[in-house]
Amino acid sequence: MTEAYIYDAIRSPRGRGKKTGALHSVKPIELVAFLLQNLQARNGFDTAAIEDIILGCVTPTGDQGANIAKIAALYAGWSDKVSGVQINRFCASGLEALNLAAMKIRSGWTDLMIAGGVESMSRVPMGSDGGAWFMDAEVSTKVNYIPQGVSADLIATLEGFSRTEVDNYAVNSHKKAAFARKNGYFDKSIIPFTDKNGVLLLAHDELIREDSSIESLAGLQASFQKMGEMGFDVVAKSRYPQVTNINHVHHAGNSSGIVDGAALVLIGSKEAGEKWGLKPRAKIKSIGLTSDEPTIMLQGPTPASRIALKRAGMEAKDIDLYEMNEAFASAVMKFQRDLAIPDDKLNVNGGAIALGHPLGATGAMLVGTVLDELERRDKTTGLVTLCVGGGMGVTTILERV
16 A cells, blocks of 8 residues: 655744734634745745645634635645645544545545644634534434533543642643743744735744742632533443542643644645655655544544554554643643653653644644644654544644654
8 A cells, every 4th residue: 555655844933822822813724825935935846746745624604704715725836737625534633634634545545635624713703603513402412512621520520630730730731831832842833924015923832821820820710620610520420320420620720722723734646746856754644543432532542543553563552752732731641641651751842832733723733733832852762642522533643764
């Protein structure tokens, strides 16, 4: 079977997901088109050689609607031959885009593709596309829906993670991200965003708080306690009757930040790379996809990663670096405990708590992050995974070449 090689991975800086954020004035289609142009400029391929663009987008409405993948290619001035498709697997959309592209390459039916994602959360708020899962009371009741923050608190309760422990994880995320930014660990992938007049709008991730501390986080009130008191705690306890009371430990400081951003990965066959003079950086070794119990929702990375590891003929200890999206501190801490991952292998440059989580783009961003760090450390294998709404988990294992 044809191998699927990663030839490049780039991303925008993450801008604060508010009207005061540096990228709020930038339309999501401009974010994608800007990256498309830069990806072509630094790799030199003919855009007509790209057979398809797969973009993840979790809120595909408004500025992000109408198949942004195809329209962004046209807006970027690329060949009319380039196709595009927009997908939504909630928070793992960017990684699912890569996995789908890898499958198409490995099948031999496509040769050169782009996968990635975009989310402009300051312009298109999370949940603004609606959906029966949480908007329709009959549906949400039948499927035992609770908000993800309450799910994160449920995990913390079941696992015995205290408020101090989840806050400590968050502080370390900021410290690691600040150190990585200061030392240029993100520079290989980040494309500083400039507007049409060449004015620099943002060069580095905007959300990192170098001064984050246990003391500063201690002053933040639990974000999901009121939601729990509205009835969602009752739903959670009906699914997990061993729980007497849910310990609401998550807040804005130990949950993923709301940001704007986009990311692209150039992926193709060996023959396509040779034709366009591209140097492969890694290959897709295996993938995993599954779903877990939907009320607790955030535990999917563990079974998905075990599937991917088994397919690769590997054990957890064989992976050099892990990137699990920091949707909430407890979800990552649970994943780390499940697979017995050492601290020095997991999210070594911080994660979404410090950097932010541009929903549809994050999975593709993490691919570039782990690949850059593998190269910097001269290591071989990386595993990327995300927890996903409804209990799903998506995992990709990369191997440097």
